[in-house]
Amino acid sequence: MLHFILNRLWxxxxxxxxxxxxxxxxxxxxxxxxxxxxxxDASEEERQALITRMGLDKPVIVRYGEWVKDALQGDLGVSxxxxxxxxxxxxxxxxxxxxxxxxxLIFSVIVGIVLGIIAAIRRNKMSDYVVNFFSVIGLSxxxxxxxxxxxxLFSVTLQWLPxxxxxxxxSALFEQFKYLFMPVIILSTSTLPTxxxxxxxxxxxxxxxxxxxxxxxxGAREFIVIYWHALRNxxxxxxSIIGVLIPxxxxxxxxxxxxxxxxxxxxLIVEAAQGRDYNLVMGVTVIVTVIVILSNFVVDMIYSxxxxxxxxxx
Amino acid sequence: xxxVQGTQIDSLHTHNHKVKKRNVLSRLAKNKIAFISLWxxxxxxxxxxxxxxxxxxxxxxxxxxxxxxxxxxxxxxxTDDLGRDVLSRMLHGGQITLLVGFASMGFxxxxxxxxxxxAGYFGGWIDAVLMRITEAMMAIPNFFLALVALxxxxxxxxxxxxxxxxxxxxxxxxxxxxETLKWKSLEFVxxxxxxxxxxxxxxxxxxxxxxxxxxxxASTLGxxxxxxxxxxxxxxxxxxxxxxxxxxxxLQNAQQYIWxxxxxxxxxxxxxxxxxxxxxxxGDGLRDALDPxxxx
Numbered sequence: 168m169l170h171f172i173l174n175r176l177w178x179x180x181x182x183x184x185x186x187x188x189x190x191x192x193x194x195x196x197x198x199x200x201x202x203x204x205x206x207x208d209a210s211e212e213e214r215q216a217l218i219t220r221m222g223l224d225k226p227v228i229v230r231y232g233e234w235v236k237d238a239l240q241g242d243l244g245v246s247x248x249x250x251x252x253x254x255x256x257x258x259x260x261x262x263x264x265x266x267x268x269x270x271x272l273i274f275s276v277i278v279g280i281v282l283g284i285i286a287a288i289r290r291n292k293m294s295d296y297v298v299n300f301f302s303v304i305g306l307s308x309x310x311x312x313x314x315x316x317x318x319x320l321f322s323v324t325l326q327w328l329p330x331x332x333x334x335x336x337x338s339a340l341f342e343q344f345k346y347l348f349m350p351v352i353i354l355s356t357s358t359l360p361t362x363x364x365x366x367x368x369x370x371x372x373x374x375x376x377x378x379x380x381x382x383x384x385x386g387a388r389e390f391i392v393i394y395w396h397a398l399r400n401x402x403x404x405x406x407s408i409i410g411v412l413i414p415x416x417x418x419x420x421x422x423x424x425x426x427x428x429x430x431x432x433x434x435l436i437v438e439a440a441q442g443r444d445y446n447l448v449m450g451v452t453v454i455v456t457v458i459v460i461l462s463n464f465v466v467d468m469i470y471s472x473x474x475x476x477x478x479x480x481x
Numbered sequence: 482x483x484x485v486q487g488t489q490i491d492s493l494h495t496h497n498h499k500v501k502k503r504n505v506l507s508r509l510a511k512n513k514i515a516f517i518s519l520w521x522x523x524x525x526x527x528x529x530x531x532x533x534x535x536x537x538x539x540x541x542x543x544x545x546x547x548x549x550x551x552x553x554x555x556x557x558x559x560t561d562d563l564g565r566d567v568l569s570r571m572l573h574g575g576q577i578t579l580l581v582g583f584a585s586m587g588f589x590x591x592x593x594x595x596x597x598x599x600a601g602y603f604g605g606w607i608d609a610v611l612m613r614i615t616e617a618m619m620a621i622p623n624f625f626l627a628l629v630a631l632x633x634x635x636x637x638x639x640x641x642x643x644x645x646x647x648x649x650x651x652x653x654x655x656x657x658x659x660e661t662l663k664w665k666s667l668e669f670v671x672x673x674x675x676x677x678x679x680x681x682x683x684x685x686x687x688x689x690x691x692x693x694x695x696x697x698x699a700s701t702l703g704x705x706x707x708x709x710x711x712x713x714x715x716x717x718x719x720x721x722x723x724x725x726x727x728x729x730x731x732l733q734n735a736q737q738y739i740w741x742x743x744x745x746x747x748x749x750x751x752x753x754x755x756x757x758x759x760x761x762x763x764g765d766g767l768r769d770a771l772d773p774x775x776x777x
Contacts, residue, residue, distance in 0.1 A: 182617050182620065182621065185617070186621050186626075189626070190626065190629055193629060193630060193633060193634075194629065194633055197633035197634050303758065303761050303762065303765070304754075304758065306705075306761060307705065307709075307754055307757040307758040307761050308750075308754045308757075308758075309709055309712050309713060309716075309729075309732075309750060309753050309754065309757075310713070311712075311713060311716045311732065312712075312732060312746075312749075312750030312753065312754065313750075315732070315735060315736055315739060315746050315750065316746075316747070316750070318736075318739060319739055319743055319746070319747075323739060323740055323743070410620070411619060411620075414619075414620065414621060414622045414623060414624075417622050417624075417625070418622060418623065418624030418625065419624075421624055421625070421628070421717070422713055422716070422717070425716075425717060426736070436625060436628060436629075437628070437717050437718075437719075440628050440629065440631075440632040440719060441632075441718060441719075443632070448629055448632065451625070452622070452625050452626065452629055455622045455625050456621055456622055456625075459620065459621060459622050460620060460621065463620045
């Protein structure tokens with residue numbers, strides 16, 4: 168077991184390094200990188216100032232080395248647009264994204280599993296078709312457009328919900344809910360259909376197994392068969408897709424946060440990209456990568472705990 | 482003897498293929514929603530590609546005296562915030578959106594197909610390296626990397642196609658990998674290897690044709706994915722730049738005018754949704770038609 172954990176941890180760390188290398192070299196070698204900040208009409212002093220400030224006189228590999236050294240000490244440089252440390256700007260935004268993403272994940276796991284079970288036990292009946300139809304729609308609607316349509320309905324026409332922003336921290340729970348409702352619904356379109364489909368097919372596979380027939384044969388009630396015997400095993404593979412859903416959730420957060428003016432890390436990367444704040448772009452990408460890869464590692468560990476077959480294979 | 486055996490084997494499995502193809506079409510025709518989607522897509526493509534020849538209004542012509550107009554004879558779908566004709570922008574934008582979708586899907590399938598088939602066919606360390614890379618690519622926040630790449634590499638259509646391809650080939654690689662593994666241990670493939678055919682010949686001549694149905698399904702779903710990704714990138718302002726219209730970048734300003742001219746926000750999004758929906762239904766239908774044993 169220890170060997171397995173160490174092995175996975177090692178792989179995760181290497182992966183984080185590879186992503187930082189790709190991002191760093193992409194930013195620094197591309198024609199639109201920091202050197203493009205130098206305007207044609209810039210005076211010699213201005214050029215020199217920018218070069219020393221950004222360390223552009225050193226070869227890119229040396230700069231990467233310095234970046235890694237600083238990053239390991241928690242220093243991701245200074246935001247070019249605001250002058251604040253990158254780590255501080257990310258720390259301001261992180262709790263908002265965490266809140267949005269975790270509520271969405273919990274919501275889509277619970278609703279997704281319930282709908283998946285309904286679709287599986289009522290296979291090829293009306294409720295199965297309805298669930299399936301809506302999951303295809305969920306996969307097909309551009310989330311930002313659905314968001315605009317919800318704003319049109321709930322904010323413009325009905326005037327029930329605020330069209331953007333986030334509730335202040337000490338506001339009432341209902342107030343918080345009003346600000347969270349639309350972003351969570353929209354973000355869950357990137358995860359909910361996958362969980363529904365996966366639960367359904369996993370459940371269908373389990374239901375045809377011999378031990379389910381045995382359970383029925385010995386006279387167990389249908390409710391017990393489904394929710395005690397079948398569900399326990401059907402949910403094991405569902406855990407494994409949560410690992411795949413986390414990057415998608417954060418990718419979706421970029422859009423959702425932009426539409427609803429939600430002050431999280433997704434909107435931060437868009438602002439950084441549009442403002443060509445390269446230190447900030449690099450910092451946000453790296454932190455999101457670390458979060459995604461570490462949560463994948465945790466999901467892997469949980470999965471190997473509940474399904475011992477995984478360990479033996481790898 | 483070798484060639485005789487080879488041709489026999491060849492003709493045997495092309496025969497199988499033909500029978501299969503006919504079954505597939507009739508099975509697809511039975512799936513109403515997939516069949517309707519197919520004809521709907523044919524219709525949309527004709528409208529978008531032939532339409533601009535009939536409706537010849539310039540999609541980029543600005544008219545400051547006629548902004549945010551409602552529908553009229555000159556502008557059947559009204560005008561946008563700069564007085565440009567919305568119908569013309571929908572048609573030209575659709576062309577670009579669909580072309581970028583097709584090209585991205587092509588690049589994705591090519592990349593994923595080559596990686597998956599190579600890993601599956603050769604096995605050993607090639608398999609280990611390629612599939613590790615695939616898994617790694619699935620475990621990183623791709624959308625963030627795509628945004629970074631488009632920021633520094635620029636937003637030309639070619640770059641958008643490359644970036645979408647580079648960040649979405651993994652699913653196809655895994656499917657093709659699985660299929661290649663399944664087929665390569667079958668007799669006709671072993672016969673080809675035994676009769677001295679090169680690896681490339683066996684792979685291209687015998688294994689890939691078997692994987693094509695899977696690739697067709699993956700491509701259909703891939704177009705849907707590519708159109709969605711392109712529209713999201715455009716909405717964030719990092720896609721194809723205005724004044725050139727795409728369905729995605731037409732929505733960029735729509736949120737601003739949602740209180741005054743909601744139609745500007747409704748139309749392009751509805752177009753993306755129904756086209757993507759049709760491709761998804763068609764892909765699902767094709768999968769069921771090609772693999773009737775698949776649990777439904």
